[in-house]
Amino acid sequence: xxxxxxxxxxxxxxxxxxxxxxxxxxxxxxxxxxxxxxxxxxxxxxxxxxxxxxxxxxxxxxxxxxxxxxxxxxxxxxxxxxxxxxxxxxxxxxxxxxxxxxxxxxxxxxxxxxxxxxxxxxxxxxxxx
Amino acid sequence: xxxxxxxxxxxxxxxxxxxxxxxxxxxxxxxxxxxxxxxxxxxxxxxxxxxxxxxxxxxxxxxxxxxxxxxxxxxxxxxxxxxxxxxxxxxxxxxxxxxxxxxxxxxxxxxxxxxxxxxxxxxxxxxxx
Numbered sequence: 590x591x592x593x594x595x596x597x598x599x600x601x602x603x604x605x606x607x608x609x610x611x612x613x614x615x616x617x618x619x620x621x622x623x624x625x626x627x628x629x630x631x632x633x634x635x636x637x638x639x640x641x642x643x644x645x646x647x648x649x650x651x652x653x654x655x656x657x658x659x660x661x662x663x664x665x666x667x668x669x670x671x672x673x674x675x676x677x678x679x680x681x682x683x684x685x686x687x688x689x690x691x692x693x694x695x696x697x698x699x700x701x702x703x704x705x706x707x708x709x710x711x712x713x714x715x716x717x718x
Numbered sequence: 719x720x721x722x723x724x725x726x727x728x729x730x731x732x733x734x735x736x737x738x739x740x741x742x743x744x745x746x747x748x749x750x751x752x753x754x755x756x757x758x759x760x761x762x763x764x765x766x767x768x769x770x771x772x773x774x775x776x777x778x779x780x781x782x783x784x785x786x787x788x789x790x791x792x793x794x795x796x797x798x799x800x801x802x803x804x805x806x807x808x809x810x811x812x813x814x815x816x817x818x819x820x821x822x823x824x825x826x827x828x829x830x831x832x833x834x835x836x837x838x839x840x841x842x843x844x845x846x847x
Contacts, residue, residue: 592830607736607745614743616736619799631827664832665822666815670748672823686795693794694801698760701721703793 593624597669603639604671610683611660611674617685618693620649622671627662634659636673653687653716655679680711689713722753726798732768733800739812740789740803746814747822749776751800756791763788765802782816782845784808809840818842 636657650656677683695707765786779785806812824836
């Protein structure tokens with residue numbers, strides 16, 4: 590019985606993961622991990638997710654250089670959601686979103702419409718070469 | 719076409735939701751909403767989730783008094799995860815977790831073991847009467 594066995598993996602063997610910037614508290618992104626992804630994350634100290642679309646392990650930053658250094662791994666009271674405290678590396682301020690923004694949560698509901706309220710920090714075309 | 723139609727609901731008609739304390743940035747809990755839950759949340763300004771276990775709408779705090787006042791509703795770049803900026807009401811400091819703790823993410827991975835690192839602020843037996 591290891592700490593990985595204590596997690597309540599869903600019917601697809603995945604767990605939802607929230608990545609929060611340690612220094613600011615900003616929620617940067619949300620993704621999924623399988624057992625191997627979480628084991629590797631703990632081992633190497635960098636976020637490794639499971640890409641549901643590509644169906645393979647995804648070492649965040651492997652293409653963009655936007656590595657997530659992991660400071661803390663937390664688990665919720667139902668043992669079925671993981672929270673990472675991270676530093677978003679590769680750019681200052683950190684870019685977690687594939688659109689070149691700090692956080693993936695850049696759309697805000699304003700008077701019944703989703704409005705992008707955070708700036709693009711770097712052109713995605715120069716991030717993914 | 720409304721803002722609700724822009725959300726990519728999953729195969730069960732749900733979207734994952736992260737509740738973050740506006741004042742502190744603390745991630746307090748993670749839950750799910752269906753279309754009606756999110757519509758009501760936006761309308762009444764208090765978090766209404768979908769309880770997957772009880773299969774019904776769950777106005778957070780309806781039993782405990784620990785209502786979540788919603789300041790902002792955000793959506794991520796894939797339109798499939800919602801982030802709420804909230805104030806956790808009913809106790810000071812706020813209690814979001816059914817265990818009587820501030821946050822549901824009170825377990826931290828320490829040397830290969832999950833350790834509860836945050837205190838119980840109120841006995842759950844006195845919260846749910």
